[in-house]
Amino acid sequence: MSTAKTPASLLVVPILLWCAPSWAQDAPAAQPADRPELSAENQNRLKAEAFALDLSVPEAPAFVALGITPDKITRPTSPRELGAALLNGVDDQGNLQTGVAIDFVPYLALGGDDLTLALYRQNDFGPIGMRRIASRFAVSAATSKGTDSDDKSVRLALGFRLTPWDEGDARANTTIDGCVVKQHDAIIDRLKASGPFLHAVVMRKIGDPTLMWNTLADQLKEHGPDWVKDEYKEAYEAEKKEYEKQHQDDVPPPVVPPFKIPFTNREIEGWEAATAKCFEDAKRENWNAAAWDLGIAPTWVSESSGFNDLGSAGGTVWSSLSLNLPGDDWWGLRSLPDVVTADGRREPANPFAHETDVYTFARQHFQLLVHTRYRWDTRVDDPNSAGNMKILQDDVLIGGRIRAGISRLAISAEAAWVHENPQGLPGRDGQRYAVSGEVKITDSIWLQVSAGSSDNLDSGNDGFVIGSLRYGLSTESPYDTWQQVR
């Protein structure tokens, strides 16, 4: 069945008409006059995210829980580094140090050195691989200081993030193997062709086997091939002389090959670009892969900055479930046969090479996301107090998004509902909706049109009102944005 391709303009125009400001001027339905409005924090949050609601689980929940963007993040990769990072968080007197920001994956830090990609892909219970799940469990920790110079308190947050299900896990994507191996084979063959004599000279000259070839590549880039030849010529000739002296009695006498740089800078750059493209292509193909992310970040505060003085300061828990339609394997349907390449290798068929029916088309081009966030014991301004009194509040956000991407056209529609439960006060809620469309004008320019509406987010708001219409140009493809943030 052929797929009908709707001209992008026909889809953009209805969006523009629906969002036209003149329509927005018409009177909406009235709301009860005494309806409590949301806290300033949630109002600002939803307004700021009007056209791109943040419906994702943060990469480092601890940082988000404290509202910080650390300049320097420690990512320990071994037990020793982890211990050092933790010790740096507390001084000799047991006082918490501010500015700590740690983010790591315990399984990879403590046992990842023996984890090959093949082992990573092994399943333990049916389709479940415990090593994959463990590798997708991250821990973050952060501290921050009080709000002003008179505030000596220190806040601490721990964050835990887990992705128990990820159909777009790049490490489990065997298509990437077939792409990466081309560069790997080319590099390995080049290094092999340079021969053991050159290997030995380069290693002796640079001194570190983990640096030798990368250093040579960097020198080629920085100084050019002539400089590199001159730099290594002396060492090579000296080694050659020594070798010939040792083997002067051999019959026939061995012939030391002439010095030759194993690769050019252009080749290095080509391999780098080709490998990067392997991952970019995979991300783009899997932008709407199904996944489930979970996160939790409890926080504490110590008024005296002492570790023993820590008291609970609330926390946040997130859940994001992104869905698309399941593939042939899930339905038990015939999967695409392997393809045979020109050099006789068998490779998995690219399931996105063509769209054979409406179901496949929908599966490849749509994504539904459902997000929930619950925060407990957040300190907010007391609306009944004239001063700076705070009260505790719990709130929940439930949001959803549907995305559709069809090559030159990307559409996103989203909605969020927030309910607050402040201490001693009646509950209150608000909603926000947004829709956006992006049309590809050229390879590097996208036209963006978006509109949002809100309910109970402004003082004196009387109900559902079209908030605003925006349009503009962007050089970033929505698929690049979508693949970074579910």
Add this chain to the structure above:
Amino acid sequence: MANEKIALLRKNGGVPTVKVTIGQAQWGSFGVYVTTKDGLGWEVERKGHSWDSVEAEVDLELSPTQLDGRDVWIDMVITPLVVGDPYAATIEVRQEGQAVSGGQLPPYKGVTDRHNFMLSALVRLLTK
């Protein structure tokens, strides 16, 4: 050579193997080469990838006596999921399933700074 490790093979210990483990769930490929007697070429060439099998172990095809005094080079290319991710590679020279004396090289660990991180290891084989 300062970075050359020496592995002692047992004369009657069977054909030695080299086990290459590229960890941190990264994409890795390797070539294992045994030099010719004059040290100017390769006599044995073996290759592998970190995604092909759970354990990447290649045999060196020659007997311990034939390998006495030869060098084994292991060239590796590691591609991280994200440039800046850590890498880890371990190499073992083994006979009959066990690492030989001196055959367990110190692990190569660090942080990748490019999409194709290249590194090599060198082991001199001596037979006792």
